[in-house]
Amino acid sequence: MSDPIQRLVAELARLPGIGEKTATRLAFHLVRRPESQLRELAAALVDVVEKVRLCSVCMNLTERDPCALCEDPRRDPTLLCAVATPTELLAIERAGQFTGLYHVLHGVLSPLEGVGPEDLRIAELLRRLEPAPDRRRAEEVIVATSASVEGEATAMYLARLIKPLGVKVSRIASGIPVGGELEYSDQATIARALAGRSPL
Amino acid sequence: MSDPIQRLVAELARLPGIGEKTATRLAFHLVRRPESQLRELAAALVDVVEKVRLCSVCMNLTERDPCALCEDPRRDPTLLCAVATPTELLAIERAGQFTGLYHVLHGVLSPLEGVGPEDLRIAELLRRLEPAPDRRRAEEVIVATSASVEGEATAMYLARLIKPLGVKVSRIASGIPVGGELEYSDQATIARALAGRSPL
Numbered sequence: 001m002s003d004p005i006q007r008l009v010a011e012l013a014r015l016p017g018i019g020e021k022t023a024t025r026l027a028f029h030l031v032r033r034p035e036s037q038l039r040e041l042a043a044a045l046v047d048v049v050e051k052v053r054l055c056s057v058c059m060n061l062t063e064r065d066p067c068a069l070c071e072d073p074r075r076d077p078t079l080l081c082a083v084a085t086p087t088e089l090l091a092i093e094r095a096g097q098f099t100g101l102y103h104v105l106h107g108v109l110s111p112l113e114g115v116g117p118e119d120l121r122i123a124e125l126l127r128r129l130e131p132a133p134d135r136r137r138a139e140e141v142i143v144a145t146s147a148s149v150e151g152e153a154t155a156m157y158l159a160r161l162i163k164p165l166g167v168k169v170s171r172i173a174s175g176i177p178v179g180g181e182l183e184y185s186d187q188a189t190i191a192r193a194l195a196g197r198s199p200l
Numbered sequence: 201m202s203d204p205i206q207r208l209v210a211e212l213a214r215l216p217g218i219g220e221k222t223a224t225r226l227a228f229h230l231v232r233r234p235e236s237q238l239r240e241l242a243a244a245l246v247d248v249v250e251k252v253r254l255c256s257v258c259m260n261l262t263e264r265d266p267c268a269l270c271e272d273p274r275r276d277p278t279l280l281c282a283v284a285t286p287t288e289l290l291a292i293e294r295a296g297q298f299t300g301l302y303h304v305l306h307g308v309l310s311p312l313e314g315v316g317p318e319d320l321r322i323a324e325l326l327r328r329l330e331p332a333p334d335r336r337r338a339e340e341v342i343v344a345t346s347a348s349v350e351g352e353a354t355a356m357y358l359a360r361l362i363k364p365l366g367v368k369v370s371r372i373a374s375g376i377p378v379g380g381e382l383e384y385s386d387q388a389t390i391a392r393a394l395a396g397r398s399p400l
Contacts, residue, residue, distance in 0.1 A: 004252050004263060015226055017222070023285065028285070030245070038249045041212070044244075046242045047204040051204045087359070
């Protein structure tokens, strides 16, 4: 293999879920594409490096600071949704139900992987919850982390810090997914669904 | 999603086997990586565009022309192996058994996909087989295309063109893969294995 191709394979193989074989396939595919396609991909990468940063308010990825979500006057500033990652924010936004603002934590607490509170954007979240004369403060923080051990632990941790500030903390529901079969749901999910039942 | 990320997702989604979802996951992964990793991937792409070309002898991808394989004095110029793609050349090279030279066709004949003889590097192969005073000519061409309908048709087509030049043409064996179970092999493979039997 020529050196530039080998280097491209090595770079592609650093991506998650892409091993040596897939990287080789991708590299040889790219070599066969018109020159413009490779240049466009390269330009898109450099563009991301140069233009994308964190919104200083909600910590989401953005091109301009504050981001479009934080600047949108139609969104409810009294409701904050804390998510682990920008992709999870996107998933909630796509559901089209949430009209408040977001806060991206950039991870969940995970002692096993060495992720502590200081590695997350928790200090920034608490700062947003401080009373300030120039803006309306959130009245409720919905912790929308995954229903995993780490997601739950992060939610508990945040609740302990936020409640003393006089701000409500809630957790998204966990249970049988829409369209999911009760029969094939795992025990933990069924237990959650039962515990989280609501009156009809 | 910010524009640069959206553009990166679109570019990544053009890669084979990478859909919208995987592209989004990759893009958000890349955004979180150190700036240097993105720049290195971008540089590797540009490098491939700028440095990799086809070897004018064997049509393999190379940085210098003729390529290292064609220039290697230890390789046997009387034996040519015709392969469909540079990746297949690599696969044969990795097996470490073949000591002749290669010729990359850059595809196989496929009327259904509109690939005809003029789309492949067949003219270049025939030119290599013409007698020339300054180099030794190949005495045998091994057609190492896949055991698919297109691979077989390409082999047949090449044989018809090459034999009249007084050059032997052979085909790699097709049969039960090493470590493969006869019990689970498909009928076509078993039929091939039987037809290609060799005396003990």
